[in-house]
Amino acid sequence: MEKLNILGTGNAMTLDCYNTCFTLENNDGEHILVDTGGGLQIIKQLRDAKIDFRRIHNIILSHKHTDHILGMFWIIRYAQKFFDSDNYDGNLIVYMHKELESTIRKIMFEVLPQKFTKFIDNRIIFKIVEDKEEVKILNYNIKFLDVHAKKDRQFGFKTTLENGKKFVFLGDETFDEQLRDEVINTDWLLHEAMCMDSEADIFKPYEKMHSTVKTASEIATSLNIKNLVLYHASDNNLKDRKKLYTEEARKYFNGNIFVPDDLDVIDL
Ligand SMILES: [Zn+2]
Numbered sequence: 001m002e003k004l005n006i007l008g009t010g011n012a013m014t015l016d017c018y019n020t021c022f023t024l025e026n027n028d029g030e031h032i033l034v035d036t037g038g039g040l041q042i043i044k045q046l047r048d049a050k051i052d053f054r055r056i057h058n059i060i061l062s063h064k065h066t067d068h069i070l071g072m073f074w075i076i077r078y079a080q081k082f083f084d085s086d087n088y089d090g091n092l093i094v095y096m097h098k099e100l101e102s103t104i105r106k107i108m109f110e111v112l113p114q115k116f117t118k119f120i121d122n123r124i125i126f127k128i129v130e131d132k133e134e135v136k137i138l139n140y141n142i143k144f145l146d147v148h149a150k151k152d153r154q155f156g157f158k159t160t161l162e163n164g165k166k167f168v169f170l171g172d173e174t175f176d177e178q179l180r181d182e183v184i185n186t187d188w189l190l191h192e193a194m195c196m197d198s199e200a201d202i203f204k205p206y207e208k209m210h211s212t213v214k215t216a217s218e219i220a221t222s223l224n225i226k227n228l229v230l231y232h233a234s235d236n237n238l239k240d241r242k243k244l245y246t247e248e249a250r251k252y253f254n255g256n257i258f259v260p261d262d263l264d265v266i267d268l
Helices: 041-048 071-084 098-111 177-183 197-203 213-222 238-252
Strands: 003-008 021-025 031-034 056-060 092-096 124-128 134-137 140-146 155-160 166-169 188-192 227-231 256-258 265-267
Touching: 003 041, 041 071, 071 098, 092 098, 092 134, 098 124, 140 177, 188 213, 197 213, 213 227, 213 238, 227 238, 238 256
Parallel strands: 031 056, 056 092, 092 124, 166 188, 188 227, 227 256
Antiparallel strands: 003 021, 003 265, 021 031, 134 140, 140 155, 155 166
Protein backbone atom coordinates (compact mmCIF):
# COMPACT_ATOMS: atom_id res chain seq x y z
CA MET A 1 0.00 0.00 0.00
CA GLU A 2 1.19 3.52 -0.72
CA LYS A 3 2.01 5.50 2.38
CA LEU A 4 2.58 9.00 3.57
CA ASN A 5 5.46 8.86 6.05
CA ILE A 6 5.28 12.01 8.12
CA LEU A 7 8.78 12.96 9.23
CA GLY A 8 7.97 16.36 10.71
CA THR A 9 4.80 18.30 11.47
CA GLY A 10 5.96 21.64 12.84
CA ASN A 11 6.16 25.14 11.45
CA ALA A 12 9.49 26.96 11.24
CA MET A 13 9.96 27.65 14.95
CA THR A 14 8.81 24.45 16.64
CA LEU A 15 11.18 22.89 19.17
CA ASP A 16 9.22 19.81 20.22
CA CYS A 17 8.50 18.45 16.77
CA TYR A 18 10.53 18.54 13.56
CA ASN A 19 9.72 20.94 10.71
CA THR A 20 7.18 19.73 8.17
CA CYS A 21 8.51 17.17 5.70
CA PHE A 22 7.40 13.73 4.56
CA THR A 23 7.94 10.92 2.13
CA LEU A 24 5.47 9.58 -0.39
CA GLU A 25 6.17 5.83 -0.46
CA ASN A 26 5.03 3.82 -3.45
CA ASN A 27 3.94 0.18 -3.58
CA ASP A 28 7.53 -0.94 -4.15
CA GLY A 29 8.84 0.76 -1.01
CA GLU A 30 10.57 3.57 -2.90
CA HIS A 31 10.27 7.06 -1.42
CA ILE A 32 9.97 10.60 -2.73
CA LEU A 33 11.20 12.90 0.02
CA VAL A 34 9.33 16.22 0.07
CA ASP A 35 11.22 18.99 1.85
CA THR A 36 13.92 18.29 4.39
CA GLY A 37 13.17 20.34 7.50
CA GLY A 38 15.70 22.64 9.07
CA GLY A 39 18.65 20.52 10.13
CA LEU A 40 20.46 17.33 11.03
CA GLN A 41 17.30 15.96 12.57
CA ILE A 42 16.19 14.91 9.08
CA ILE A 43 18.66 12.03 9.38
CA LYS A 44 17.26 11.07 12.79
CA GLN A 45 13.69 11.21 11.47
CA LEU A 46 14.59 8.93 8.56
CA ARG A 47 16.28 6.54 10.98
CA ASP A 48 13.36 6.58 13.42
CA ALA A 49 10.89 6.09 10.57
CA LYS A 50 13.02 3.11 9.47
CA ILE A 51 13.39 4.56 5.99
CA ASP A 52 16.46 3.24 4.22
CA PHE A 53 18.26 6.14 2.56
CA ARG A 54 19.06 3.85 -0.37
CA ARG A 55 15.32 3.80 -1.17
CA ILE A 56 15.26 7.57 -1.69
CA HIS A 57 16.35 8.66 -5.17
CA ASN A 58 14.10 11.69 -5.53
CA ILE A 59 13.69 14.80 -3.41
CA ILE A 60 11.30 17.69 -4.03
CA LEU A 61 12.08 21.04 -2.42
CA SER A 62 9.23 23.54 -2.22
CA HIS A 63 10.88 26.85 -1.34
CA LYS A 64 13.92 28.45 0.18
CA HIS A 65 12.88 28.95 3.79
CA THR A 66 15.18 27.52 6.45
CA ASP A 67 12.62 25.05 7.79
CA HIS A 68 12.39 23.36 4.38
CA ILE A 69 15.88 23.31 2.89
CA LEU A 70 18.56 23.23 5.59
CA GLY A 71 18.09 19.50 6.06
CA MET A 72 19.48 19.23 2.53
CA PHE A 73 22.98 20.02 3.82
CA TRP A 74 22.82 16.97 6.06
CA ILE A 75 21.39 14.75 3.38
CA ILE A 76 24.33 15.59 1.14
CA ARG A 77 26.74 14.92 3.98
CA TYR A 78 24.94 11.68 4.80
CA ALA A 79 24.88 10.61 1.15
CA GLN A 80 28.65 10.94 0.86
CA LYS A 81 29.34 7.77 2.83
CA PHE A 82 26.91 5.79 0.68
CA PHE A 83 28.49 7.08 -2.52
CA ASP A 84 32.06 6.62 -1.32
CA SER A 85 31.39 3.06 -0.19
CA ASP A 86 29.58 2.24 -3.41
CA ASN A 87 26.45 1.47 -1.39
CA TYR A 88 23.85 3.44 -3.37
CA ASP A 89 22.42 2.59 -6.78
CA GLY A 90 22.00 5.38 -9.30
CA ASN A 91 21.69 9.07 -8.63
CA LEU A 92 19.84 11.27 -6.18
CA ILE A 93 17.70 13.79 -8.06
CA VAL A 94 16.54 17.02 -6.40
CA TYR A 95 13.61 18.82 -8.07
CA MET A 96 13.07 22.52 -7.48
CA HIS A 97 12.26 25.75 -9.25
CA LYS A 98 14.91 27.89 -10.89
CA GLU A 99 15.47 30.51 -8.18
CA LEU A 100 15.62 27.86 -5.50
CA GLU A 101 18.18 25.87 -7.48
CA SER A 102 20.37 28.93 -7.72
CA THR A 103 20.07 29.54 -3.96
CA ILE A 104 20.77 25.92 -3.05
CA ARG A 105 23.75 25.73 -5.38
CA LYS A 106 25.22 28.92 -3.96
CA ILE A 107 24.89 27.98 -0.31
CA MET A 108 25.94 24.35 -0.74
CA PHE A 109 29.18 25.30 -2.46
CA GLU A 110 29.76 28.13 0.00
CA VAL A 111 29.36 26.01 3.08
CA LEU A 112 30.13 22.36 2.37
CA PRO A 113 33.67 20.98 1.89
CA GLN A 114 34.67 19.64 -1.50
CA LYS A 115 34.44 16.03 -0.38
CA PHE A 116 30.67 16.56 -0.26
CA THR A 117 30.12 19.05 -3.08
CA LYS A 118 32.05 16.84 -5.51
CA PHE A 119 28.87 14.75 -5.75
CA ILE A 120 26.74 17.67 -6.94
CA ASP A 121 26.17 17.39 -10.71
CA ASN A 122 27.72 13.94 -10.46
CA ARG A 123 25.61 11.71 -8.21
CA ILE A 124 23.35 14.46 -6.86
CA ILE A 125 21.50 16.04 -9.76
CA PHE A 126 19.67 19.34 -9.37
CA LYS A 127 16.71 19.36 -11.73
CA ILE A 128 14.96 22.66 -12.42
CA VAL A 129 11.21 22.36 -12.93
CA GLU A 130 8.75 24.90 -14.29
CA ASP A 131 5.24 25.80 -13.20
CA LYS A 132 2.75 23.23 -14.56
CA GLU A 133 5.57 21.00 -15.83
CA GLU A 134 4.83 17.29 -15.54
CA VAL A 135 7.70 15.01 -14.59
CA LYS A 136 7.68 11.24 -14.24
CA ILE A 137 9.09 10.36 -10.82
CA LEU A 138 8.89 6.65 -9.94
CA ASN A 139 5.43 5.67 -11.25
CA TYR A 140 4.01 9.10 -10.62
CA ASN A 141 3.30 11.86 -13.10
CA ILE A 142 4.11 14.78 -10.85
CA LYS A 143 2.67 18.10 -12.02
CA PHE A 144 4.55 20.93 -10.35
CA LEU A 145 2.45 23.93 -9.38
CA ASP A 146 3.47 27.44 -8.45
CA VAL A 147 1.27 27.90 -5.37
CA HIS A 148 1.28 31.70 -5.74
CA ALA A 149 2.96 32.20 -2.39
CA LYS A 150 2.90 35.76 -1.11
CA LYS A 151 6.36 35.50 0.46
CA ASP A 152 8.99 33.68 -1.61
CA ARG A 153 8.28 31.68 -4.74
CA GLN A 154 7.04 28.25 -3.82
CA PHE A 155 6.13 25.08 -5.71
CA GLY A 156 3.74 22.36 -4.68
CA PHE A 157 2.59 19.50 -6.85
CA LYS A 158 -0.31 17.26 -7.75
CA THR A 159 -0.26 13.67 -8.85
CA THR A 160 -2.36 10.57 -9.26
CA LEU A 161 -1.35 7.78 -6.90
CA GLU A 162 -0.81 4.19 -8.01
CA ASN A 163 -4.19 3.44 -6.41
CA GLY A 164 -5.85 6.03 -8.69
CA LYS A 165 -6.47 8.65 -6.02
CA LYS A 166 -5.53 12.28 -6.53
CA PHE A 167 -2.95 13.78 -4.19
CA VAL A 168 -2.04 17.45 -3.75
CA PHE A 169 0.78 19.10 -1.79
CA LEU A 170 0.53 22.89 -1.49
CA GLY A 171 3.66 23.87 0.43
CA ASP A 172 3.25 25.96 3.55
CA GLU A 173 1.01 28.89 2.65
CA THR A 174 -2.78 29.16 2.58
CA PHE A 175 -4.41 27.83 -0.61
CA ASP A 176 -4.63 30.44 -3.35
CA GLU A 177 -7.87 30.60 -5.36
CA GLN A 178 -5.90 30.64 -8.62
CA LEU A 179 -5.28 26.93 -8.03
CA ARG A 180 -8.95 26.00 -7.60
CA ASP A 181 -9.24 24.10 -10.88
CA GLU A 182 -6.08 22.10 -10.12
CA VAL A 183 -7.11 21.12 -6.60
CA ILE A 184 -10.90 20.72 -6.62
CA ASN A 185 -12.27 17.20 -5.98
CA THR A 186 -8.91 15.90 -4.81
CA ASP A 187 -8.77 12.76 -2.65
CA TRP A 188 -5.80 13.88 -0.55
CA LEU A 189 -4.97 17.48 0.29
CA LEU A 190 -1.97 18.35 2.46
CA HIS A 191 -2.54 21.83 3.85
CA GLU A 192 -0.82 23.86 6.54
CA ALA A 193 -2.63 24.92 9.73
CA MET A 194 -0.59 26.99 12.12
CA CYS A 195 -2.95 27.01 15.09
CA MET A 196 -6.55 26.82 16.18
CA ASP A 197 -9.00 29.64 15.51
CA SER A 198 -9.00 30.58 19.22
CA GLU A 199 -5.21 31.05 19.08
CA ALA A 200 -5.15 33.36 16.05
CA ASP A 201 -4.50 36.43 18.20
CA ILE A 202 -1.43 34.77 19.68
CA PHE A 203 0.12 33.23 16.57
CA LYS A 204 -1.20 35.72 13.99
CA PRO A 205 -1.18 33.14 11.19
CA TYR A 206 -2.68 35.46 8.57
CA GLU A 207 0.26 37.86 8.85
CA LYS A 208 2.52 34.94 7.91
CA MET A 209 0.27 33.72 5.09
CA HIS A 210 -0.65 30.75 7.24
CA SER A 211 -4.07 29.39 8.19
CA THR A 212 -5.94 28.34 11.27
CA VAL A 213 -7.43 24.86 11.46
CA LYS A 214 -10.80 26.51 10.80
CA THR A 215 -9.76 28.30 7.61
CA ALA A 216 -7.89 25.28 6.25
CA SER A 217 -10.96 23.12 6.90
CA GLU A 218 -13.30 25.59 5.22
CA ILE A 219 -11.00 25.64 2.21
CA ALA A 220 -11.05 21.82 2.07
CA THR A 221 -14.86 21.86 2.19
CA SER A 222 -15.06 24.42 -0.62
CA LEU A 223 -12.76 22.23 -2.72
CA ASN A 224 -14.70 19.00 -2.06
CA ILE A 225 -11.64 17.27 -0.59
CA LYS A 226 -12.01 13.71 0.74
CA ASN A 227 -8.98 13.45 3.04
CA LEU A 228 -7.40 16.48 4.66
CA VAL A 229 -3.96 16.36 6.26
CA LEU A 230 -3.21 19.34 8.52
CA TYR A 231 0.40 20.02 9.46
CA HIS A 232 3.04 22.79 9.59
CA ALA A 233 1.45 23.36 13.00
CA SER A 234 2.52 24.84 16.32
CA ASP A 235 3.84 22.71 19.16
CA ASN A 236 2.34 24.62 22.11
CA ASN A 237 -0.11 21.83 22.92
CA LEU A 238 1.59 18.98 21.16
CA LYS A 239 0.22 16.29 23.47
CA ASP A 240 -3.39 17.23 22.70
CA ARG A 241 -2.86 18.76 19.28
CA LYS A 242 -4.25 15.83 17.32
CA LYS A 243 -7.46 15.81 19.37
CA LEU A 244 -7.93 19.60 19.52
CA TYR A 245 -7.21 20.26 15.85
CA THR A 246 -9.38 17.33 14.77
CA GLU A 247 -12.31 18.60 16.86
CA GLU A 248 -12.02 22.07 15.35
CA ALA A 249 -11.63 20.76 11.80
CA ARG A 250 -14.71 18.53 12.24
CA LYS A 251 -16.90 21.62 12.70
CA TYR A 252 -16.06 22.90 9.21
CA PHE A 253 -15.16 19.79 7.19
CA ASN A 254 -17.02 16.51 6.73
CA GLY A 255 -14.30 14.40 5.11
CA ASN A 256 -11.53 12.43 6.80
CA ILE A 257 -9.21 14.51 8.96
CA PHE A 258 -5.60 13.68 9.71
CA VAL A 259 -3.58 15.71 12.20
CA PRO A 260 -0.36 13.72 12.29
CA ASP A 261 2.40 13.71 14.85
CA ASP A 262 5.99 13.27 13.75
CA LEU A 263 6.62 9.72 12.48
CA ASP A 264 2.94 8.92 11.94
CA VAL A 265 2.33 6.81 8.86
CA ILE A 266 -0.85 7.41 6.86
CA ASP A 267 -2.12 4.72 4.50
CA LEU A 268 -3.09 6.36 1.24
ZN1 LIG B 1 7.59 26.41 6.49
